[in-house]
Amino acid sequence: MTLEAELRGIVGTAQVLQGGDLAAYELDWRKRWRGRARAVVRPGSTEEVAAVVRACAAHGASIVPQGGNTGLVGASVPDDSGTQVVLHLGRLNRVREIDAANLTMTVEAGCLLQAVQEAAAGKGLLFPLSLAAEGSCTIGGNLATNAGGTQVVRYGNARELCLGLEVVTADGEVWNGLSGLRKDNTGYDLRDLFIGSEGTLGIITAATLKLHPQPGTVSTALATLDWLDAAVDFLGLAQAQLGAALTGFEVMNRFSMDLVRRHFPQLQQPLPGAAWTVLLEQSSNDRPHDAAQRFEDLLALAFERGLIGDAAVAASLEHSKTMWHLRESIPLAQSLEGLNIKHDISVPISRIPAFVRAADEALERAVPGVRPVDFGHLGDGNLHYNVQAPEGESAERFLSEREAEVNRIVYDAVMAHGGSISAEHGIGLLKREELAQRKSPVALKMMRAIKQALDPKGRMNPGRVV
């Protein structure tokens, strides 16, 4: 029997797609990679996923697992060989259980992140993972890439929000590692090995997630700063004053805010342009008056110490959303300005200012007039340090001629400051070569040994990560 016939037998004819327009499955979100699938298979249960994996193994076909296909590093689309099976998890979209007293929920991999957030909110609880693609990305993809986002400073990455996994192994066996346990020291940490492995070790089919109480009061502010060093000091002050109530600390350079001003003039910017703007958020269960007071005390203290210039505090939830909307409009404003060279880097928070100075200067030496779009999650040491062509220059030409050089300059600066070339987006296809160059050889050797141990035939998302 052909593989296709077997797959149809497992999931039903309607769920094996071949020919026709498969762009939604074959073309990645950034439209950088377009592959060709042997077939797109859409199983409806964990057992069907396992049977599909076994059938592919028997026929020697490799598998590309796919969730919302919103990844940014080319890990979720097939190569152009026409031999890879795309295993789409979208039909595994049930919320299996919410255990409010345990502050956990168990969901299937294909649930949209937003659906997970909403299911938790429906029980008066918070699932705090939050990122721009939340309406399209799936929780399985979030876990496979250890997604970050805007609340990491308080709640951690996807990894810290997951207690247990259900995984289909490369052999097509089901590992039921779903667990509502906050403490479980029974052997090696398989959970965290699968989290962030981008589908190269097995397929996450479900997860037990950690929930948090909903905060009662959210306070948001924007503030301007003259120096990035002041932002680091301001962050330290906010951590000391607010403790765990600090849930967001974003930073944006002048050019990134100017791009929003230029391309979205209808969005009101409450503060004038400044070298740096910080977006600060507090979430608290205090009485609203106490919370507001503490937040304003912090801003007053930061002003007294000369760390911040102007500041605007959101007077309403609506106003707070507008502030976040400014921050979240930067990626789109960049696109409207023209393609740029993107980086998703992290360095220790204390070294952020030195890193930005070093990278800015080295880039300006190499490409006079170059425009860094520098913004991101300062509270996590994570910047999206993107590089826009000099004003008036062709973006396409800049990308095609300078991308390798710009990457080298930025990543050299990252490594010199003890950083990572992929903070929250993963490795995929995009950074695989870079990783092989820059990661410790001892670590690479261990990673390859683990890949060999869990996927000896190399059929799970081959060519990605290692």
Add this chain to the structure above:
Amino acid sequence: MTLEAELRGIVGTAQVLQGGDLAAYELDWRKRWRGRARAVVRPGSTEEVAAVVRACAAHGASIVPQGGNTGLVGASVPDDSGTQVVLHLGRLNRVREIDAANLTMTVEAGCLLQAVQEAAAGKGLLFPLSLAAEGSCTIGGNLATNAGGTQVVRYGNARELCLGLEVVTADGEVWNGLSGLRKDNTGYDLRDLFIGSEGTLGIITAATLKLHPQPGTVSTALATLDWLDAAVDFLGLAQAQLGAALTGFEVMNRFSMDLVRRHFPQLQQPLPGAAWTVLLEQSSNDRPHDAAQRFEDLLALAFERGLIGDAAVAASLEHSKTMWHLRESIPLAQSLEGLNIKHDISVPISRIPAFVRAADEALERAVPGVRPVDFGHLGDGNLHYNVQAPEGESAERFLSEREAEVNRIVYDAVMAHGGSISAEHGIGLLKREELAQRKSPVALKMMRAIKQALDPKGRMNPGRVV
């Protein structure tokens, strides 16, 4: 050259111990396992650790890494073959760096946990891992066993407090995975694989740890409850009201408090005996008056809802320490009462009451008059469910005749309630057979494949975990 001569060449003659009284290295904390070492080697640097591992590999000798030797599952002492080398990490005890702006510190594996706490406090920061053995255990051991303790409800286990590791692999190579990064998605999560692996995959020589701001105000209370179900409801209420300010939620049954009363009559117990007593702690950066008010509001609300009976709030730091001292005296009071059968289990918090009912009833059926010493970290779903012989019966005889049966009854109840047979103490020698029986075969197969991949000769702490 003999291995011993090579080792002396690497670390110096004084640091290779052979013959004489090696009980400190050969006998475990609970005095359950006494082995015999071929030699005890005490390297003074990471490079020396790596050289020792290479020398042992060349001579085919297996290695037992040892920190404070305070583990409870027999993972840190040699077997009785006289062929294993104990690699003692105590001389790697430098604090390499504290980066206050990044809220991180880098320490060597042999630092005492208490020294790590004190070094952080010296910079006005908090390293929140806290457990009874903190004056004797080392941070390397804490990480190798993914230690838990009393503040996990807020700050997580050792795993959640570690950003990066330095590890000597089974080949004797040094992996420098020290990192002050909160976001780093560059490949498989090797860090979390070594954390909790109990020295069976490699040797942790240093770690970069996450620090937190010091809380300004700590509030502590004891409260009595008639039912364990009420404790779960009270925990939910405390989480909703206090959010991240809830830093401790311990529960103790009547018998455990009675044991403290009997063996430490000098310790004042502010509340009368009750079916259950909860120890509750809030840590906050609010103004002291606001924090105290919120804490008392919570207790008042819990009383109104009929969840708690009596309550006592600590009026001073001294008073708060006395409350914790009561809780921490339970293990010693047990010993004074006579040996008992210990368990370190977890189940989802929501299932704790049903688990305790089921285990209590099954034990009473099997051993009429049996006395469960039931206490632990309810906020993490983790109980030390220990079992004392019936009043007047010989503890030694109870242990020798009934241990296997009692373990079976307790672990059957744990599994039936979706729990773990080792919440925070690990597997070691003690629970290796139990793990092989009770862990998912798919998980065991993956664990063995990983062990084989990273330590193909099986020389790192053999016979432990897998």
